[in-house]
Each structure stands twice: as structure tokens, then as C-alpha cells.
Amino acid sequence: MINEILYPPGVQVPVTYDYSYLNKFTDTYLDWKNWSIDLERDFQRLKCRTSLNSFKSVFTDSLPRYSCKFSIRILRGSNFKIGISESTNCCENAFSDLPGGMAFYSMAQLRNGSASQGKHYGTPYRANDLVTVYVDRQLGCVFFAVNDAMFEKAFEIDGDRDYYGAVACLTKGEWFEMVQPEMED
Numbered sequence: 001m002i003n004e005i006l007y008p009p010g011v012q013v014p015v016t017y018d019y020s021y022l023n024k025f026t027d028t029y030l031d032w033k034n035w036s037i038d039l040e041r042d043f044q045r046l047k048c049r050t051s052l053n054s055f056k057s058v059f060t061d062s063l064p065r066y067s068c069k070f071s072i073r074i075l076r077g078s079n080f081k082i083g084i085s086e087s088t089n090c091c092e093n094a095f096s097d098l099p100g101g102m103a104f105y106s107m108a109q110l111r112n113g114s115a116s117q118g119k120h121y122g123t124p125y126r127a128n129d130l131v132t133v134y135v136d137r138q139l140g141c142v143f144f145a146v147n148d149a150m151f152e153k154a155f156e157i158d159g160d161r162d163y164y165g166a167v168a169c170l171t172k173g174e175w176f177e178m179v180q181p182e183m184e185d
Contacts, residue, residue, distance in 0.1 A: 025134055027181030028068040030060035030165055036091040039169075045075065045177040048169045055081060055094035060165035060178070063135055070165050070178065071132045077174025078126040080106040083133060084142060084157075085166040094168040101166065102155040104131065104144045110154055122151040130179065135163065 032041060036056035040047045046058055060070070063084065072082050086100030096103035096111035103111040106125050110118040125131055125146045132145040137159035144151055157163065167176060 022134075024067050024138070025069040025136070026064070026066060028064060028070050029180055030063075030070055030178060032058050032178070033061045033164075034059045034088045034091060038092070044180065045175060046167070046169075048077070048172055048174040051170065051172045054092065055079075055097075055168040055170050057085075057091050057093065057095040057166055057168040059085060059088040059091075059095070063163045063165060065137065065160075067134075067136050067138055069132055069134045071130055072167055073177050073179050074106075074125060074127050074129050074131070075175035075177060076127050077169060077171055077176075078106055078124075079170035079174065080125070080131075080176065081111055081166075081168040082106075082131045082144070083111075083155075083166055084135060084163040086161060086163060088164050088166075095166040096168070102142055102157070103166070103168070104133075104154060112155060121154055122146060123149070133165065 035058035038050045038056045039058055040049050081094050081096050081103035083103035085095040090098055095101035097115045099113040105111050108122050108124045110121045123146055130147050134143050140157050140159045141153045142155045142157055143153050
């Protein structure tokens with residue numbers, strides 16, 4: 001499914017996919033279910049109300065038990081962690097600080113059970129970028145795309161576990177929104 005391309009050592013580039021593989025991912029309608037008291041909600045948009053030196057998290061309802069995808073548009077700011085979590089009970093910190101949280105940090109790094117360390121991944125993202133999270137339950141993995149530029153597998157998951165979509169932001173005034181799939185006629 002993935003075309004192998006050789007790049008110079010240390011260069012992180014989007015992976016080229018056989019796009020027919022992406023047909024199995026269902027655009028998923030999700031709603032925000034649990035969020036930090038320091039996030040202000042306006043329908044599908046959330047705004048960070050305070051900086052206070054810690055990330056604030058929000059979680060969706062449970063992801064479906066089939067391969068799915070969801071997208072987050074960054075409206076303002078540049079300090080975000082987007083991904084999935086096994087739990088929804090850490091709203092006042094970054095969900096990815098816990099072992100069950102798996103995030104793509106906006107500074108082009110992965111986070112899983114760490115507030116400060118993770119491998120380089122993808123490209124940085126910021127205001128006006130669209131980040132898509134792909135959850136492949138069959139192959140047991142998660143990967144991400146920024147503005148439709150897709151990246152390699154980021155995390156391995158247990159396809160039978162419950163997961164929740166999750167976003168964390170840091171700085172006062174940062175905005176983001178969930179992009180819902182278009183309804184069919």
C-alpha cells in the first residue's frame with residue numbers, strides 16, 4: 001500500500017499512499033463530550049481562556065469500532081496536541097501526558113506518556129491548517145495528515161479497545177474546531 005521512496009537521512013517527508021487504501025476510513029461525526037474548565041465552547045469550536053503553563057484537553061465521544069478519521073482545523077495559535085486517548089479524565093492537562101494518550105504535537109513531534117519528549121514526526125502545523133487523524137482498527141495503528149499531506153504510522157493500537165478523539169491547547173486565545181463530514185442528500 002505504501003510506495004517506498006528513499007530520502008536523505010533525517011529528512012521527514014509525507015508518505016505516498018495508494019489512495020484506494022483510504023476508502024476504508026469513514027468520516028466520523030463526533031461531538032465534544034468532556035473538556036477543561038479553561039476551554040470556552042461555541043458549538044464545534046473551542047477557545048483557550050487562560051495560559052497557566054499547562055495544556056487544556058477536550059475529548060469526543062467514543063470512536064467507532066471500525067476504521068475512521070476525523071479532522072481538526074486550527075483557527076488561531078500554534079501549541080496543539082491532536083490525537084486519541086483511552087481515557088477522558090485528564091481535562092486539565094495534556095491527554096498525551098498519560099500512557100493511554102497518543103498525540104501529534106504541532107511542533108512536529110509525537111507524544112505518548114510524556115509532556116516533553118517524543119520523536120520527530122511530520123511537519124509543524126498552525127493556524128489555518130487542517131489536521132486529520134486516521135484510526136486504522138484493522139491494522140492497529142494511527143497516522144496523521146496535515147492539509148492532506150499524509151505521514152507514516154505514528155502509533156500502534158489495540159483495535160478492540162475504546163478510544164476517544166482528543167485535542168489539547170496551551171495558550172490563551174488559541175482556537176480550533178472539529179470539521180464535521182458533509183451530510184449526504
